[in-house]
Amino acid sequence: MKEQTxxxxxxxxxxxxxxxxxxxxxxxxxxxxIRRPDSLPPIAGVEPWVCDLTVKDEVQTLVHHVRPDxxxxxAGKNSVPESWIDPLLYMENNILATLTxxxxxxxxxxxxxxxxxxxxxxxxATPPRPPHPYSLSKTLEECAVLSWRELxxxxxxxxxxxxxxxxxxxxxxxxxxxxxxxxxxxxxxxxSFRISSRYDTRDFVDVRDAILAYDLIxxxxxxxxxxxxxxxxxxxxxxxATSMVELAKVPILLEMGHAPQSSWIDDECQSKDxxxxxxxxxxxxxxxxxxxxxxxxxxxxxxx
Amino acid sequence: MKEQTxxxxxxxxxxxxxxxxxxxxxxxxxxxxIRRPDSLPPIAGVEPWVCDLTVKDEVQTLVHHVRPDxxxxxAGKNSVPESWIDPLLYMENNILATLTxxxxxxxxxxxxxxxxxxxxxxxxATPPRPPHPYSLSKTLEECAVLSWRELxxxxxxxxxxxxxxxxxxxxxxxxxxxxxxxxxxxxxxxxSFRISSRYDTRDFVDVRDAILAYDLIxxxxxxxxxxxxxxxxxxxxxxxATSMVELAKVPILLEMGHAPQSSWIDDECQSKDxxxxxxxxxxxxxxxxxxxxxxxxxxxxxxx
Numbered sequence: 001m002k003e004q005t006x007x008x009x010x011x012x013x014x015x016x017x018x019x020x021x022x023x024x025x026x027x028x029x030x031x032x033x034i035r036r037p038d039s040l041p042p043i044a045g046v047e048p049w050v051c052d053l054t055v056k057d058e059v060q061t062l063v064h065h066v067r068p069d070x071x072x073x074x075a076g077k078n079s080v081p082e083s084w085i086d087p088l089l090y091m092e093n094n095i096l097a098t099l100t101x102x103x104x105x106x107x108x109x110x111x112x113x114x115x116x117x118x119x120x121x122x123x124x125a126t127p128p129r130p131p132h133p134y135s136l137s138k139t140l141e142e143c144a145v146l147s148w149r150e151l152x153x154x155x156x157x158x159x160x161x162x163x164x165x166x167x168x169x170x171x172x173x174x175x176x177x178x179x180x181x182x183x184x185x186x187x188x189x190x191x192s193f194r195i196s197s198r199y200d201t202r203d204f205v206d207v208r209d210a211i212l213a214y215d216l217i218x219x220x221x222x223x224x225x226x227x228x229x230x231x232x233x234x235x236x237x238x239x240x241a242t243s244m245v246e247l248a249k250v251p252i253l254l255e256m257g258h259a260p261q262s263s264w265i266d267d268e269c270q271s272k273d274x275x276x277x278x279x280x281x282x283x284x285x286x287x288x289x290x291x292x293x294x295x296x297x298x299x300x301x302x303x304x
Numbered sequence: 305m306k307e308q309t310x311x312x313x314x315x316x317x318x319x320x321x322x323x324x325x326x327x328x329x330x331x332x333x334x335x336x337x338i339r340r341p342d343s344l345p346p347i348a349g350v351e352p353w354v355c356d357l358t359v360k361d362e363v364q365t366l367v368h369h370v371r372p373d374x375x376x377x378x379a380g381k382n383s384v385p386e387s388w389i390d391p392l393l394y395m396e397n398n399i400l401a402t403l404t405x406x407x408x409x410x411x412x413x414x415x416x417x418x419x420x421x422x423x424x425x426x427x428x429a430t431p432p433r434p435p436h437p438y439s440l441s442k443t444l445e446e447c448a449v450l451s452w453r454e455l456x457x458x459x460x461x462x463x464x465x466x467x468x469x470x471x472x473x474x475x476x477x478x479x480x481x482x483x484x485x486x487x488x489x490x491x492x493x494x495x496s497f498r499i500s501s502r503y504d505t506r507d508f509v510d511v512r513d514a515i516l517a518y519d520l521i522x523x524x525x526x527x528x529x530x531x532x533x534x535x536x537x538x539x540x541x542x543x544x545a546t547s548m549v550e551l552a553k554v555p556i557l558l559e560m561g562h563a564p565q566s567s568w569i570d571d572e573c574q575s576k577d578x579x580x581x582x583x584x585x586x587x588x589x590x591x592x593x594x595x596x597x598x599x600x601x602x603x604x605x606x607x608x
Contacts, residue, residue: 087403088403091399091400095399124447140444140451147432150431151440
């Protein structure tokens with residue numbers, strides 16, 4: 001991308017902050033959409049814009065003023081347990097807010113729009129069998145987005161990242177482990193860390209590598225395509241925990257269960273399209289883990 | 305149904321008014337949900353309740369106070385042309401409003417809930433190819449409703465009526481024709497009536513027969529099932545127009561085109577489940593047409 005305007009939604013989230021940094025450093029004008037004022041730390045070259053994406057008028061105003069060349073839609077709710085408590089919130093934020101954004105962008109059809117979905121979608125069948133409301137919200141979102149593109153012929157792309165990890169306020173398994181380790185190092189937590197299923201495997205991508213993929217997709221992606229973003233390497237939760245514990249400065253007690261692997265998760269994630277376009281993960285796994293530990297040791301573990 | 309409470313949404317619509325009449329006459333306590341005050345003519349035994357189904361708090365209050373034994377969800381937007389102009393309105397009213405209602409009803413799991421979908425849904429494939437935003441909204445609604453039932457185990461039923469016709473403020477082809485004929489009889493319209501595709505066929509059910517089906521489904525339907533409601537008889541638009549013109553008191557000019565039949569509509573509608581439960585259409589086709597003509601001759605044609 002050359003000197004152009006990029007709208008990033010969910011800019012104060014884990015991925016959003018990295019995306020703001022990355023694109024602003026590239027010299028792109030970044031409009032960072034946040035829901036609450038002052039929720040984003042100041043980043044050079046990034047202009048915050050307060051907007052509730054579920055409110056049509058606010059989104060129309062945003063698009064009308066910004067007229068973005070590129071849109072990176074990261075906003076959304078992403079906690080499985082929370083989705084069981086307030087499923088409607090997930091449908092509003094992951095389906096309706098996305099469509100509200102696409103609807104507003106109909107007035108500016110030049111925009112390249114990347115909607116970030118999730119590998120945690122499920123396969124629609126009759127009857128549909130979603131594993132949890134979060135998955136339902138992302139599955140319907142993806143279906144709605146692809147359908148919307150068919151109807152209105154906007155330039156819309158979809159990314160399906162696997163588990164993103166890296167330094168920053170993530171709520172993923174690596175961040176949870178790192179928080180626990182830092183708390184233990186600081187003498188604030190002497191309990192063991194519990195992992196329900198040591199053999200459960202996941203594909204992890206460093207958030208910074210994912211952003212390189214988003215950049216590439218926004219610039220060169222084909223409208224209507226869905227781009228999975230994966231490392232292609234499966235790691236068991238047991239191995240991850242062991243690797244992270246080795247980075248701890250104090251002994252950490254792990255309690256690892258043998259719960260069966262969640263069978264509905266699509267195991268066969270491949271990023272063939274992205275590899276063909278020249279993308280591959282750059283950051284070694286060990287470096288990601290070190291950076292995560294460094295983040296929590298420096299920033300401290302909040303809210304605990 | 306015995307003396308119990310039925311919540312009808314979209315109560316001031318074409319089907320809603322018939323449903324209020326029918327169930328109130330049966331001695332059921334009917335709570336008629338309408339969006340705007342005074343939009344429903346007074347019906348004995350029917351209590352109007354003003355509620356915007358897209359506003360969560362209003363829906364929670366409604367369910368909390370009414371605690372309905374049965375819910376007949378008729379509310380929604382249903383104009384294909386309008387859905388092209390304001391697609392987001394269709395997603396809000398046909399998907400989010402329905403989920404907002406289901407979410408509120410989680411607090412009252414005894415409710416038997418009938419969601420009225422449409423035969424104008426399309427088959428989800430990869431990529432999805434909706435014919436218009438209305439179809440998208442109803443297809444996603446049905447998928448969301450069936451998924452929601454899997455997650456929360458509420459007693460939820462779906463009906464897919466084909467084209468409903470009968471006396472009342474319908475916007476279907478029969479009503480359009482009847483309006484034109486009445487206007488012609490009253491000397492207000494001397495133009496011809498244009499039908500784009502004389503060979504296009506449709507399955508029609510009288511709205512009063514559909515309500516008998518809704519009653520049966522609410523009482524005896526199996527949770528998670530989808531019940532098509534059809535007559536099983538296909539009629540061409542040309543035949544329909546000819547039959548209605550025969551009822552006119554003045555000569556009516558028809559202009560009938562030969563546009564190809566809309567190929568994506570599922571032609572094979574059968575109501576086998578309902579027939580097995582004892583339902584079948586009661587009202588002869590000719591009677592429906594006479595009643596429609598009578599309605600517009602008596603009530604007059606508004607807004608023209």
